[in-house]
Amino acid sequence: MKFTDLEKIRVEKIERMRQAGIEPYPTRSEVTHTTAEAIRLFTEGEQAGRTDPVQVTVGGRLRSIRLMGKVYFAHIEDGWGRLQLFFRINDLGEEAMEQFREFFDLGDFIQAGGEMFRTRSGEITLHVRHYKMLAKAITPLPAAKDEVVDGEVVRHAALTDPETRYRQRYADLAVNPEVREVFRTRARVVKALRDYLDNLGFLEVETPILQPIYGGAAARPFVTYHNQLKQNLYLRISFELYLKRLLVGMLDRVYEIGRDFRNEGVSYKHNPEFTQLEFYMAYADYLKIMEITENMIAHVAETVLGKRVISFNGHEIDLTPPWRRLELRQGILEVTGIDIDAHPTADSLAEAMRAHGMQPKPGYSRGKLIDSLLGDFLEPTLIQPTFLYNYPRDISPLAKSMPGNPQITERFEGYVGGMELCNAFTELNDPLDQEQRFLEMGRDYNPEDEERHPMDEDYLRAMSYGMPPQGGFGMGIDRLTMLLTDRHTIREVILFPHLRESGE
């Protein structure tokens, strides 16, 4: 390891500690309480009028040290909170006071034991009778001294540089408690989703991440290779095709929460790997899935945040069901003045777009043009929760067509905060129709493209055994977490977001 000057000073302290017979990295601690437990015990005793001392040994990082000659104050922080320590030479003796002064730095993990009391200024504090180094920190935490004003921690010059925060998330978490809170919230979101689906009788399953044929979404995959099998494998881009096989196998309600991988550009709402929830429900259609969706999201907000009206990006968003339902055709008509139903071909639609001063991408299919109208003009306006429904067939190859209208599929997407949150449809379960869709899809691919999507014969065989009618649903957990924590980039809700190699 290479050390800075600041770090060298601490490395030397480690050597001097060992010379003084103090182990800087002892194997065991004697911690009996968290800081929060210690404070709660004391407060309860105080309220009950008890005078017997509350004896605790707590552990944590040193976050502030104030040496005042023969008395020291310090704060430690653990995963539950902060506690002030009070050291007095009368209690600890000269040697212990001197060793603390000489060897202990901000960021060190220590334990301290004694009894709880309240200082003259009112702060609940541990009167230290004994203390011990638990783990010496060599690298200073990237934050300046904290102070506590009226019980609130005020940090001066906190770590803010996004590159350092993401590359050294451990340091970010260590000094920015609100970052820890984001990931606690994220965990509660996942738990609330699981509870909701479990209560509806869904079975949680795990399907392959390494897949010989990828599918279920339109995305470029990551490719890897199995040495012994001499076989290319793809990291999954969705769970869909495997989960739907399970409904053939009579697992009527299944869901999976896991990682998807898409070899595409990164942005504030795209990370190369992201967490997805997909569920499939036999005998349901997309209308039923809409109901489950709005209720599930409202339930999650209620459980995690205790409220259904959230604040996101300066907007007040009310997640209370029922959410607005807006037919895709109507939505596009309202924001662009173009009626997609009046333009049954790509050429016709492109002409209409040009007439409205737009520049449609040459070579796009009608469905892709509609998708671009949606993304460019409609999506940013969908702040309050909205289900857009009825999507064109050619961009929905796994969704069932509407009865009597083969060009429109029973598909919807949920939008909140101007961001696509989820995608769902009445699942196509007609194997002959599905094969036809795959073949049509193949026409979009250049035959010379080595990444050309192969036909998933096994999926068709599964469907040929008979697949119950069903509704399916997919949602990005990362984006939901962004909404519920009011973070505006996906990197804020992923512990270790992907960054370019720094070459350091």
Add this chain to the structure above:
RNA sequence: GGGCGUGUAGCUCAAUGGUAGAGCAGUGGCCUUUUAAGCCAUUGGUUCAGGGUUCGAGCCCCUGCACGCUCACCA
């Protein structure tokens, strides 16, 4: 991949083309007993990297790297 922007001490930030600074952190000292981001002193720099212009470059130019925003891409 394109455009725009940013990169200075451990952290947060200053510095007309003319001696690289501040606060915090660090180090040394003061501090006689429930508080103090305390007081005094002090250390610390390949100004992202490499070229160029200039008497002189943190600053201007070129190339590269990283990050941010944005566009493109993205059933």
